[in-house]
Every structure is written in structure tokens, then in C-alpha cells.
Amino acid sequence: MTKAPVVDPRRTLTLRDVSEASGVSEMTVSRVLRNRGDVSDSTREKVLHAARSLGYVPNKIAGALASQRVNLVAVIIPSMSNMVFPEVMMGISDTLEDTGLQPVVGITNYSPEREESVLYEMLSWRPSGVIIAGLEHSPAAHAMLESAGIPIVEIMDIDGTPVDSAVGISHRRAGRQMAEAIIAAGYRRIGFLGTKMPDDHRARKRLDGFREGLARAGLTLADEEYYRGGSALLKGREMTEAILKRTPDLDFLYYSNDMIGAGGLLYCLAQGIDVPGTLGLAGFNGVELLDGLPRKLATMDACRREIGIHAAEIIAGKRPTGVIGGEVIELFPKLQPGDTIRKV
Amino acid sequence: MTKAPVVDPRRTLTLRDVSEASGVSEMTVSRVLRNRGDVSDSTREKVLHAARSLGYVPNKIAGALASQRVNLVAVIIPSMSNMVFPEVMMGISDTLEDTGLQPVVGITNYSPEREESVLYEMLSWRPSGVIIAGLEHSPAAHAMLESAGIPIVEIMDIDGTPVDSAVGISHRRAGRQMAEAIIAAGYRRIGFLGTKMPDDHRARKRLDGFREGLARAGLTLADEEYYRGGSALLKGREMTEAILKRTPDLDFLYYSNDMIGAGGLLYCLAQGIDVPGTLGLAGFNGVELLDGLPRKLATMDACRREIGIHAAEIIAGKRPTGVIGGEVIELFPKLQPGDTIRKV
DNA sequence: CTTGTGACTGTTAGCGCTAACTATACCCTG
């Protein structure tokens, strides 16, 4: 009967293994591997050689517990399936790159309950900071953010009161600006097409602002159409067809995002509708995709990359002045008229 | 002179705080919060109440160190910016949902060096498993995967030898199949448009297979065009224009992905080219976006969601039989002829 | 020769939690 080896040869390695292999104390190994404190070149060599040849991978769990330091930043966003959050992520990653900090992403699918549980889960890993989309959270989530004791940056939106810092644009104002531009271009019978998502607060705020802009000119929305799920491009076609069938005299369509806007644009072109003569179109976001369309859709850049960069800078403590917490950075989206709004 | 409080009131809470607040031992609190072991209802109530009112968030770092268990699954993928990996992610998340396991994503940007460092970083958190795109890794990365002592699933591709398990399709075969379908439809002057990415091994294998398929019919590629970076849709337009200017007698264009294919399709339609009569088109991936296009691009579904599901099942130990490690699951993409290949 | 100083390395004591065991009650069975 073969006896099992006393020590499992495939047991995961620890500092002690490296320490024994290189003939120095665990502490010295730790110092070498973290590049901290003074270690002689010869010792360093020995240790690095031993670590490499054993294939040692440090255990950050133990390290984090002992040092009370975690190089993780929790990033909590609603979705990855349109291009807006991936771009925010790029800004975050690029900025965090040389800080030793690492983003960890959680997705909420626009559900407050999921946001709460994702946040709880992430906080239980004691990250160095939290970047979270939006200013609206469940009471419990809000309480967790308040008492986390780490930097919190709420991103995308600044129409509200942040827990700590915030970086974003005013969606309300963005909606209003678009309304003003549309009215200035002479359009009067305006329809809105958007998502049926009660928890997409930013889309709601844009619509609120848009309505407000119309109201100031004595106008109201002539028709509305909402969708949920499915291919946004396809939905854009379908909704556009539907709203134009129902209300043929519309002279402008405002889409809550560029993807359905692009679908609408393709539909209109295929139908031979005169854009922007008889019908103007506009979306929101400024996604790169639009560059490839036959005609450029009017839109508004949401400053996604910049938002990511600034948020990461706050977490990394890179912001210039000595501001501690409570910083609010407002960015200003630019209207890109493209080819789907009449020139005034 | 005010004396600092002995205990920082905003010091993060520990089990001990909850234990003191509820008058039971730390162990009992731990049991309640993890729902493990027998605890009387009255004690459970007391503990839960205390934990909630204090706003206690468990420290998973300490928990993981003590229990040698981490509920994290490392997912390492090259990119999030086209829709292919987000869809794989959905499959993974949905499957992991009810297992207590949580995916953590790392992005490599198709760089072997970044893959290596992301992998190292993730392994240092001692995840329960690794899902990683592709079969090609640096020697160091390969060694880490080999000796990690946890389930490894290499996804997307099965043309090669996996470290442990693999789930994916044969890109080589996919390319060959497409070539066969194109030839069967009578096209002969075939051009290829793709990315200039030496480390996108799957795109390379598809092209290899495609060339092989052509060769069997005595054909070779009539022209090729490559791009790097930028809006894929726009690049698709530009490249299509370029290749058709250079080689006007092409009768088919095979794109390495649907996004540039869509750009090409829009260009051809705008130019009034007879598709699929004089010119046939095909892409690869089966992205949902295409549903919204005026005409459906021929493509091949890469089984993205299924790949995510199966990979997660392997990690979660959900696979039906008692297979341990070394499992290879091959999926078979279906050709979707759409409207851009002549019917035979 | 003593003392100090800087460069290097080792020792000790946890970080906050959980596995594994031990200690009580309390109840049943025969």
C-alpha cells in the first residue's frame, strides 16, 4: 500500500517555500517581492530566482489582510451592452494603469436590488474606492456608501446630491439644450422614442429636460413610443415606422439613444424620407458607430471617456488641489448637429 | 486639549462588534451570517438585527484566508468593445448566478504580455477557477495555468491543445465551411477584409481555414485588405471602397467580422451595387446588430452565449457526468446565409 | 577603542475570519 506523501507536492506555494528555497527569512522574501525596504542585490537575486523557478504567485488575500490595503477599485455600472460604459471603463483603466490600482467591474442591469447586492459583495472585499453609476440608490445601498469609509465617486450624472464625489453631466440640461436646438431649427411637431426603463434615471432626466425645453417654447411632445429589450437598431426601425404611421405629420424624432436613432435613420433613408428637410432626427451619446452610417445622426457627446478619467483620478488621489471628498466635477456635452437637423 | 476617542467611531466593523452588540460569540455570528450550522431562531434574530443596525459588511478577505475558499472566477478576455465577449459574459453570469460564484473580468487588449500580468494578478487572489479566451498563451502564462491547481477553461477556440478544459468552435473549420458555401453559390473572385492583429489567433485560423477551402477548389484569394483600430463600421466602408477600386472584378467579399461587414454592406447598398447578384458579402459572428440592417448579412453564429454557459458549468462543477478536467466541448456554428449570398 | 550610523535581515504579533473541536444543556430510550 503506497503511502500518501507527507506534503502534497501540488499544494499551493507560500512565502515559506520561497524562503526555504532561497535560505532567507519570509520577511526578506516579502520585501523583495514587493520592492519595499532595503535588500542587498545578491539576496534579491537569490530570492527572485527561487520565486521564479518555483512559480510562486503571492497570496494577495493574506497580504491584504495583513496590510489592510487592497489595490482594487469597485466599479458598478448598469450594463456593458451598449457602448457607453465600455468607454467609461477605458478612461478608468487607462488612468488607473500606473497607480497600482485595479478596477473590478460589477453589472447591475439597471436593477436597484442587484445594485445593492453587487455593492455589498464588492464592499466585502474592502476595495480602496468605489465608482458607481448614478446618484439614485436604494436606502440600504446609500447607507453602505456613506459608511464605507473610502472614496466614493458617483458618475454620469450630477443632477442630485452625491454621497461623496461626483463626475458627470447634467442630463436635464442636455435634454433642454437639444429641445432648444430643435426648436431653433424650426421644427414644431416633435416625437420622442425611448426605452421603457423606470430605473434609467438619466434617460428620464433627459426627457424631463427635453419636455421643459419644449414647454418654454409653448410646445409639448406630439407623440411618444417606448420599447424594451431586443436589438436596439432593429427596434429603432420598428418604432420609427410605428410612430410615423400613427402620427404622420411629425417633423422631428428625438431618440433616447444613438442606437435606436441609427435604426430610425436607416429606416427613413430606405423610405426615401427627406432628412432633415421634412423630418429631423437626433439621438444621444455620440457613439463611434455612427461614424460609419451613410449620414451622420445629430447627437450629443456624453463625455464618457472624460468621466472615467476624472473619476479614476479622484480615487487615485491624483486630483490637483488638496480637495478631500465632496468634489463635484461637471462636464459639458457638445451638441453635434451632424446631417439630420436643418441648418438654421 | 481634546483627547481622541480610544476607539475610532468610524473604524470598520468586525465580527467582534456584532458579537458584542448581540451578546453571543463571534463564531455564532459567523454561523448566522453564513447560514451554516445550527443556530436557534431567537439567536439568529438577535444577530441579524444587530448586524443590520450596525451596517456590518463581512470582510471576505479574512473569510477567504481562513476558509481557503474564494467565490471568485477569473474571466480573462481580450476586449469588450465588440459585442462578442459581452455576450459570452452574459452566458457566464447567468450560469454562475445561483452557484454563489462570481465572475471577475480582466481585459488583455489582445496583448500576450497584458494577458500574462492580468492572469498573475488574478491568480494572486486565488480564484476558484479561470475562464480564459484562446489556447495561445505566453510560456509563463501557460506555466501559471498548469500549476494553478484550479479548473481552467479555455474558451472560443478548440483548434489546439487545452491546458485543462476547453469550450469553443473550430475557427479553421468555420472558415473552410464559409469558403465552401461561397464557392457552391458560384462566386470565384473572392476578396478578404480583416484586422491587422497578429495576436487575434481565431481570426487568423478562420482565414487559414478559408484559404484552405478555396485551395481545395483550386482558388486563391483575389485580393486582401487589412485595417487596425477606429470605428469598425466606418473602416468597413472605407476598406470596401478601397478593395473594389483596386480590384473591381471581385464577386465576393469575406469580412473577418460582422461589424466591418455591415459597413461594407451599407457602402454597397449606397453605391447601388447589386448584392448578392454581382457582389456577395459575408461576415462572421452573428451579432444582433445586424438584425437592424436593411438587408441581412450572411454570417456564422459563433455560439457565444453557449460557450459562456458551458464554461461556467465546468467551473461550477455542473457538468452532468463525472468527468474531471480535460473536457473539451466543441460547438458547431451555423451558417446563416442572410440576403447577401446568391441562393443556389 | 568606543560610539554612532546606515545597510541589511530577522523576530514577533497580529489582520478578521472560519475549521475543527469541545462543552453544555436537554431530551429520549429502554
Add this chain to the structure above:
DNA sequence: CAGGGTATAGTTAGCGCTAACAGTCACAAG
């Protein structure tokens, strides 16, 4: 009522690492 379950709670000993401190040694200055 002994013997032995069973449900519940507590105790002990780490998990693998690092902060903080404590040497040790060589060499220069006094």
C-alpha cells in the same frame, strides 16, 4: 436513571502575509 443522541453555543488554533520593531554587522568618526 444510565447511556447516548441532538441541538446549540463556545474555544482554540491557525490561514499567509506584513507592520513594527529588534537585532547584527561593517565601517567611519570622535
